[in-house]
Amino acid sequence: MAANDLASHLNIFDGVEPFSGYVDKGFTVDFVGQRTDARFWSTRTTPVEEIGGCEVRTELPGLSSGEDWFEYYNWFAAAREARGSYVMMTLGSCFGLQVVGSYLALQAVNPMPAMLVAVDAVPENMAMTEKQFRNNGIDPNDHWMIEAALGADNKPILFPIGAPGSGAQGCTETNSGATRMEILDRARRAGATEHLAKSLMLRNSTSLVIDLAPDSDHDFTGEITFVSAVTLKNLLAPFPRIDFIEADLQESEGLVFPPVMDLLTKKVRRVHLGTHSDRTHDKLEKMFAERDWDVLFSYKPRQSFETPHGNFDMNDGVLTAVNPAVAYSS
Numbered sequence: 001m002a003a004n005d006l007a008s009h010l011n012i013f014d015g016v017e018p019f020s021g022y023v024d025k026g027f028t029v030d031f032v033g034q035r036t037d038a039r040f041w042s043t044r045t046t047p048v049e050e051i052g053g054c055e056v057r058t059e060l061p062g063l064s065s066g067e068d069w070f071e072y073y074n075w076f077a078a079a080r081e082a083r084g085s086y087v088m089m090t091l092g093s094c095f096g097l098q099v100v101g102s103y104l105a106l107q108a109v110n111p112m113p114a115m116l117v118a119v120d121a122v123p124e125n126m127a128m129t130e131k132q133f134r135n136n137g138i139d140p141n142d143h144w145m146i147e148a149a150l151g152a153d154n155k156p157i158l159f160p161i162g163a164p165g166s167g168a169q170g171c172t173e174t175n176s177g178a179t180r181m182e183i184l185d186r187a188r189r190a191g192a193t194e195h196l197a198k199s200l201m202l203r204n205s206t207s208l209v210i211d212l213a214p215d216s217d218h219d220f221t222g223e224i225t226f227v228s229a230v231t232l233k234n235l236l237a238p239f240p241r242i243d244f245i246e247a248d249l250q251e252s253e254g255l256v257f258p259p260v261m262d263l264l265t266k267k268v269r270r271v272h273l274g275t276h277s278d279r280t281h282d283k284l285e286k287m288f289a290e291r292d293w294d295v296l297f298s299y300k301p302r303q304s305f306e307t308p309h310g311n312f313d314m315n316d317g318v319l320t321a322v323n324p325a326v327a328y329s330s
Contacts (some may be wrong), residue, residue, distance in 0.1 A: 003295045006063070006309050012076050016108065018058040025053035027135075031060055032075070032104040035135050040095040040128050042165035043218055063310035067274070070297055070318045071098060071246070074272040075105035078244035081269075082106065083328040086114040087239050091150050091232075091247040091256070093118040094167045096129035098246045100136050117235060121149035121157075121171075121227045124164030150249055150256045151175075151229035156204075160212055160222025168212040168220045170250025170276075183208055183224070200226070232260045241326060242268045248316065254280040258287060265291050269326040274316035276301055281317050293321040 019033040026048050028036045038044060038051040061072050078088065079102070086106055090099040099116050106114055116138070118129050126147045133140040149157045149171055158175045173179055183206050187196040199207045204226040212220040236242060245268055247253050253273050257264065264271070271288075275281035281300050289295055299305060301317030 003298045005296075006307055009073060009077075009296070010309060012073050012080075013060045016060060016076070018060050020057045021055065023052045023054065023056045025049075025051075027052045029056055029058065030101065031058040031072075032101055032108060034097070034101050034104055036095070036097065037128075037131065037135065040132070040165050042163065042220070063307070063312050066312040067299075067314055067316060067318050069312070070299075070320060071272065072101070072105075073297075074244065074246065074270065074320060075102045076109060078102065078270050079106040079108075079110050081328055082110055082112065082243050084112065086112055086244075087117070087242045088114065088244045089117040089119070089235060089242060089246070091119050091245065092167070092169075092249045093120040093129045094125055094248070095165050096132035098248075099129070100132050100138065102244060102246070103138060104136065115239075116143040117146070118144065119146045119148060119150060119230065119235070121147065121159045122161055122164055122169055123147060128165060146230060146235075148228045148230045150247075150252060151231060152255045152259055154229050154231060154234070156226045157229045158206070158224050159227045160210060161225045161227070162209070162222030163212050163220035166212065166218070166220045167248060168216075168250065169222055170252050172251045172255065174210070174224050179224075232256050233263060236260065236263050236267055239267065243270065245271045246273075247271070248274040250274075251276040251280050254283055257284060261287055261291055265293070265323060265325055267326065268323060269328075270322050271320070273319045274301075275319050276316050281319060284319055288319075288321040292325070293323050296320045296322055 018031040023029045026038050028038055038048045061069050063069050088102045099118050120126050130140040149159045151157050157171050159171045160169050160174055187193045199205050206224045208224045209221050212222050278300055285298050297318055297320040299314050299318050301314055304313045
């Protein structure tokens with residue numbers, strides 16, 4: 001199947017009844033009925049006390065919603081083709097919107113037992129993810145909730161902790177050798193090497209605070225801190241099959257996925273990735289294509305697209321690939 005053949009995928013929501021009903025005060029709701037505490041939306045402008053507490057009628061998503069549509073598509077595509085049991089992983093869970101939405105889509109169109117794996121290095125994000133589970137009738141104790149960064153290996157990673165709910169955190173730059181040397185050089189120039197050493201020994205932190213989204217109107221900052229790391233190999237190892245992996249790692253996808261492509265091809269049916277740069281997008285698309293995955297969607301970041309079925313903008317960029325080597329019996 002050719003990439004970006006949108007016409008063959010537009011029926012994905014056929015038979016899905018969008019949520020309609022009462023929404024509690026202080027909550028938003030999406031078309032699958034996923035309830036989200038309005039305080040989790042870091043970019044909201046409406047006061048929480050003015051949100052919810054009323055009847056709501058939602059609509060099925062259209063292409064004009066951009067990368068959101070491709071996320072929703074994968075919720076339902078993965079759900080519809082699953083058989084027997086279902087495993088879904090969200091890497092960079094933020095507050096759990098993707099993993100909970102995937103679970104609710106599964107229960108709506110093809111209900112079965114599921115194991116959910118949510119990974120994020122920001123403690124507040126993992127706390128919100130657990131609440132997102134509970135607010136939608138899912139017991140987080142029945143699933144894997146992993147507070148760690150994704151890395152190419154298990155060495156501790158320098159990661160910006162802060163701006164919970166923003167999804168702006170990533171370690172591609174903060175954990176690089178160049179950044180590590182810059183932090184040390186800054187401390188030397190300021191005569192603060194002893195302070196740096198003390199902060200690292202007592203708090204695992206460099207005490208350096210950076211702007212995570214300098215082009216944003218919002219104040220998203222993070223303190224560069226050592227955190228534990230897991231690899232994708234660690235996550236894949238216990239499962240004979242993974243139905244769906246969603247990843248939004250602020251370009252760290254380019255570090256996390258290549259070392260385990262053989263294992264991914266052996267075990268994983270579907271991936272949906274934010275790519276965040278042309279370089280990472282091209283690298284990942286080539287990597288999946290060379291291993292005979294079907295690339296369904298490939299839209300680079302920070303571009304606008306015009307199609308016969310609707311126009312949309314991309315921020316992070318999306319790459320969806322399906323693995324024919326992991327197939328389902330009827």
